[in-house]
Amino acid sequence: MSTDLLSFASFDALNLQRYPAKHAKDLQAWDAADSYLAGFLEKDTALVLLNDGFGALHAMAIQCGVAAVFHINDSWCSRHAIEHNTRADWIDYVDQGVTCAMVKLPKSLSMLEAQLLELANGLVAPITIYFSGMQKHVSNGHLALIKKYCDDVEYLPTVRKARMYRACLRPSKEKLLPYSQQVSELGLVLQNVAGVFAEQKIDIGSRFFIEHFSQLPSVKTVADVGCGNGLLSLAYHRRHPDAALYLYDESKAAIESARLSFERNCPQAVVQIVHGDGLANVTQSFDLILINPPFHQQNTITIDIAVSMFTQAKRCMHADSELWVVANRHLDYQADLKKQFRRVSVMAQNAKFVILKVMR
DSSP: OOSOOOOHHHHHTTTOOOSSOOSSTTOOSOOHHHHHHHTTOOTTOEEEEEOOSSSHHHHHHHHHTOSEEEEEOSBHHHHHHHHHHHOSOOOBOSSOOOSEEEEEOOSOHHHHHHHHHHHHTTOSSOEEEEEEEEGGGOOHHHHHHHHHHEEEEEEEEEETTEEEEEEEEOOOOOOOOOEEEEEGGGTEEEEEOTTOTTTTSOOHHHHHHHTTGGGSOOOSEEEEETOTTSHHHHHHHHHOTTSEEEEEESBHHHHHHHHHHHHHHOTTSOEEEEESSTTTTOOSOEEEEEEOOOOEETTEEOSHHHHHHHHHHHHTEEEEEEEEEEEEGGGOHHHHHHTTOSEEEEEEEOSSEEEEEEEO
């Protein structure tokens, strides 16, 4: 392949959309790493895509005549975007015979390791695999993992600030075990699978929030939106064991971590754990909704996900419902919340975080 890569105009013609809908007008549904990878697509290959963000690679694979496309991806939002942008069926990789793999390098090294092993566990022979990411997000740790599980690692020229490695992924039967995290003040042992947010440390925003849980009302139904490993719901359950808990996250790693953590700590709890886009498709209302919103999507800093969560929450609140949000102070979510809700109160704050109580 020459370094005259497929142009951004090629992706423009595909009319790709981000999900959730973007608020920042300069955010697009692909980057130079997608463009670089697309240059290696070949007709009639059986391809597996790891971390295709919004479907740019899948859509281009269809145009190039790839025989089959399978996915390894943590994100429900990515899945939704890919299905929308390609109008093609999503097929999870489950040990299908593949001849090539392409990886958009994730921020989390442990997630990359888990995904490489997920792919390698299904292989009967080595396959060619391409790795790409924007140079500022690719670390020596990424390269070390590539070398750990691959042979014949080749560094290709950096193009448009996109890094590229080509290698040969070996079959493997190795698996990663969840990381057990002690939360001594709550008497919990969290079970964190690879790639979940705050995998080997307690999220400091969640810790600050839990310190003020005495202010939360005792209610019958609680929704934990963007639940991560389930820490907030587990902490609420410690105080209010009769409440029915509903946990939502778009990350498969989060959903599995929360499931394992409840099984380990509170197997008797009344809990539902759902993989999806928050409350987007939920019709019931809740007495209390808890949100510790993310402000990153992949490597992009954005408030889009948080604003989407707030909009979804409003639809699932009745007149007496309370929405509680913990967030970084510098993001000023009060302004966004005041556009949708009649009352937004600051309940606690420190130098870094603010806790907000919101009424419909």
